[in-house]
Amino acid sequence: MDGNDKKTRITAAATKLFSANGVRNTTIGEIAKTAGIGKGTIYYYYNDKTEILLDCYMKHIKVTRQRAFERSSEEKDLLFRIEKFLRYISEEARHDPFVATLVAEYREYRLAEIDLCFKHSEEDAVQILSAMVKSGIEQGSLSDVPLPLTAFLLVRMMLAYNLDYQKNEKSDEEFLSLLKNMLEKKQDC
Template identity: 75%
Template sequence: MDGNDKKSLIVAAATELFSSKGVRNTTIGQIAKTAGIGKGTIYYYYSDKTEILLECYMNHIQITRRRAFERSSNEQDLLLKVMKFLHYISDEARQDPFVSTLVSEYREYRLPEINLCFKHSEEDAVGILSKLIEKGMDQDHLEKVPLPLTAFLLVRMMLAYNLDYEKNEKSDEEFLSLLKRLFS
């Protein structure tokens, strides 16, 4: 078994444990046991649990976001694609079991290692959204806007929209209209 296989075992075991038990209740020893490897092997690849958590979380987020993007790849309306991606990233906290476990644990304990994951996740979302908007600007579908500031504000705006705004049957339509005004 080579190093990549061992790292994959560690990440799979840790993701399973973080999802089911949370970060606070998962130990390096439990990860090693679940992965079927020695505890020392984990320390060969990772310096601590935070490093493992970050790799697990970002691998998971990038895979699920890539799938979401593939599902909307046939969407012709660029702003509708942007809105769908924004909805997806804000829904991760409620619908994805791994992410929702971390969100719940963060709300209760404010663990800095989970906050670090969320910060990296937001940076990843801003990067993806920036590329999507930049592509639209390059193809003259969207007006020029400052990137990544616009992408960052859109990510934060969608989170607030989904968490705090009282929606009605026209809310998404109005949100899309707002995006169209922003980029025209």
């Protein structure tokens, strides 16, 4: 068994345990047992449980977001693609059991290792969104806005919109209109 296989087994076992039991209730020993390796082998690849969690979470997020990005790429209108991607990011906790478990545990215990995952996840979302907006700027369909600042603000705006705003029948249309006003290149008169 080569190193990549062992590391893959570690992350698969850890992801399964973190999803089922949460971070607080998962030990390095349980991860090793579930992965079918010795506890010492884990320390060859990772310094602690936080590193394992971060690796598991970011691998998981990158895979699921790539699928969401590919699905949104089918949309012809770049602003709709951006909105779909933003919506996916803001709803990850509702649709993804692994993310939902971490969100619930974070709300209850405010664990620093989960907060670290969320920060890395946000940085990843900002990078993907920056690339989308940059593409629109280069194509001439979007205004020349400061990146990554705009991407960061859009990610935060969408999270707040989905978590905190009291929506009605028109609010999704209004959000898209706001997005268009912020990003769409204005025609010279």
